Amino acid sequence: MNVIGPTSIATAVAHQMRIHLFQGSFEPGEVLKDTALAEQFGVARGTVRAAIQQLEAEGLLVRLPGHSARVPEFEALDIVDLYRVRLPIEWAAVESVVRRNLDLDLVQTAFEEMEKARSQDRAQLVSADLAFHRALVVSSGSTRLLQFFDQISGETQLMMAMLQTHYDHVDDLIEEHRELLEQLKRGNLKSCRAAWNEHFHSALVALNAIPDGGDDGLFF
Amino acid sequence: MNVIGPTSIATAVAHQMRIHLFQGSFEPGEVLKDTALAEQFGVARGTVRAAIQQLEAEGLLVRLPGHSARVPEFEALDIVDLYRVRLPIEWAAVESVVRRNLDLDLVQTAFEEMEKARSQDRAQLVSADLAFHRALVVSSGSTRLLQFFDQISGETQLMMAMLQTHYDHVDDLIEEHRELLEQLKRGNLKSCRAAWNEHFHSALVALNAIPDGGDDGLFF
DNA sequence: TCAGTTAAACTGTTGAACAGTTATGAACGT
DNA sequence: ACGTTCATAACTGTTCAACAGTTTAACTGA
Numbered sequence: 001m002n003v004i005g006p007t008s009i010a011t012a013v014a015h016q017m018r019i020h021l022f023q024g025s026f027e028p029g030e031v032l033k034d035t036a037l038a039e040q041f042g043v044a045r046g047t048v049r050a051a052i053q054q055l056e057a058e059g060l061l062v063r064l065p066g067h068s069a070r071v072p073e074f075e076a077l078d079i080v081d082l083y084r085v086r087l088p089i090e091w092a093a094v095e096s097v098v099r100r101n102l103d104l105d106l107v108q109t110a111f112e113e114m115e116k117a118r119s120q121d122r123a124q125l126v127s128a129d130l131a132f133h134r135a136l137v138v139s140s141g142s143t144r145l146l147q148f149f150d151q152i153s154g155e156t157q158l159m160m161a162m163l164q165t166h167y168d169h170v171d172d173l174i175e176e177h178r179e180l181l182e183q184l185k186r187g188n189l190k191s192c193r194a195a196w197n198e199h200f201h202s203a204l205v206a207l208n209a210i211p212d213g214g215d216d217g218l219f220f
Numbered sequence: 221m222n223v224i225g226p227t228s229i230a231t232a233v234a235h236q237m238r239i240h241l242f243q244g245s246f247e248p249g250e251v252l253k254d255t256a257l258a259e260q261f262g263v264a265r266g267t268v269r270a271a272i273q274q275l276e277a278e279g280l281l282v283r284l285p286g287h288s289a290r291v292p293e294f295e296a297l298d299i300v301d302l303y304r305v306r307l308p309i310e311w312a313a314v315e316s317v318v319r320r321n322l323d324l325d326l327v328q329t330a331f332e333e334m335e336k337a338r339s340q341d342r343a344q345l346v347s348a349d350l351a352f353h354r355a356l357v358v359s360s361g362s363t364r365l366l367q368f369f370d371q372i373s374g375e376t377q378l379m380m381a382m383l384q385t386h387y388d389h390v391d392d393l394i395e396e397h398r399e400l401l402e403q404l405k406r407g408n409l410k411s412c413r414a415a416w417n418e419h420f421h422s423a424l425v426a427l428n429a430i431p432d433g434g435d436d437g438l439f440f
Numbered sequence: 441t442c443a444g445t446t447a448a449a450c451t452g453t454t455g456a457a458c459a460g461t462t463a464t465g466a467a468c469g470t
Numbered sequence: 471a472c473g474t475t476c477a478t479a480a481c482t483g484t485t486c487a488a489c490a491g492t493t494t495a496a497c498t499g500a
Contacts, residue, residue, distance in 0.1 A: 007285040044454045057277035065227040085364040088312035144305040264485045
């Protein structure tokens with residue numbers, strides 16, 4: 001995707017740490033001391049601090065003043081909040097794309113990639129899943145919508161790594177996305193809305209963040 | 221609002237620069253060299269760099285690799301994008317607040333503050349205006365919705381400073397917010413939607429970002 | 441007026457240092 | 471065994487000086 005690698009050492013370090021974070025190499029709440037990281041990466045402390053600051057801005061690390069950076073711990077409320085914010089963002093993208101009849105090629109391609117990832121490991125599937133939704137937001141053409149999506153997406157990936165989320169029903173997941181794409185193509189906003197609501201609802205159920213069947217609690 | 225000041229020198233510097241930015245002390249596209257800023261603020265270069273990185277993450281400065289930080293230049297597309305993203309965020313807050321019948325005291329208070337600011341200067345009005353909308357998002361109870369709102373809000377303030385936006389019709393502005401609050405209290409989602417659409421539309425018209433009366437172009 | 445060259449300025453990074461704060465662990469009393 | 475107190479070690483936030491590589495600005499000559 002990004003042919004040219006990180007431009008500075010600091011962003012390269014941030015990139016590496018991001019990968020570790022998403023792979024679940026760190027424990028929730030784990031403390032990352034910049035002095036140790038500096039030695040580990042073989043760079044100056046100032047450089048690590050810059051990297052940490054980047055990740056902090058992305059919500060991938062938290063730092064209380066005077067304390068070391070920590071890997072965030074996600075509670076049920078955070079999970080719900082993540083999806084509660086992601087829905088309006090994606091919905092805005094859906095509205096843009098459908099109302100203005102924008103190109104769906106990116107989403108189509110992303111879906112096909114997802115089908116290919118059917119038999120891959122968890123990380124691959126998570127990333128194919130998110131890539132589908134990202135393609136939608138890219139298609140909407142809004143810089144800031146994409147920016148926010150990426151932020152939420154990053155936090156979601158971290159959360160899933162922390163929770164060691166596994167997809168129980170990969171086929172269901174893919175069928176659900178086929179349905180989303182189908183609705184986008186048909187271009188009926190109401191049906192899209194329903195499909196997206198259902199998709200997000202089942203995601204939360206799968207994460208045990210809200211009870212199945214029952215009332216949506218905080219979500220809607 | 222924030223009784224205890226910035227905790228570190230770096231955030232204090234960022235805070236100062238933010239104020240300058242919002243006051244319009246800088247030109248759009250102006251170049252800010254960290255070496256100069258360091259001397260100006262009487263702090264080390266590393267500290268200024270940390271501050272710049274914060275502001276960069278907020279979209280208040282841009283930095284191309286190898287170049288000095290620059291004050292962003294807003295184009296018509298950015299203005300539209302700003303509001304295009306702000307609408308779904310606020311709308312999500314409205315839905316939350318109305319559906320779950322949440323407390324409107326914060327919004328009510330913010331509105332009263334706005335009336336008091338009627339005769340103040342531009343910066344005061346801009347900030348009272350944004351405070352009203354922020355109160356709504358706070359009331360929704362979503363951390364991340366608020367986070368995004370603040371980001372958009374910061375960029376909006378900068379944009380208005382850059383464009384030297386002046387409110388031509390202060391009374392109209394206040395009446396519009398009275399209407400928003402009124403609709404929130406009545407709790408009819410459809411009317412709320414209409415009120416918010418109209419409010420954002422007229423904001424964009426006031427900024428000359430979209431033509432009055434005509435078609436909404438990119439926006440809806 | 442414009443392109444090319446040179447010198448100065450600036451960024452990204454390093455390493456060492458220091459005060460002040462936080463975490464660690466040992467010693468102590470209960 | 472358990473909780474306190476205290477000393478020590480470790481860490482953060484910050485500063486300064488330095489250096490290579492890059493960008494900007496000024497200067498030069500056509």
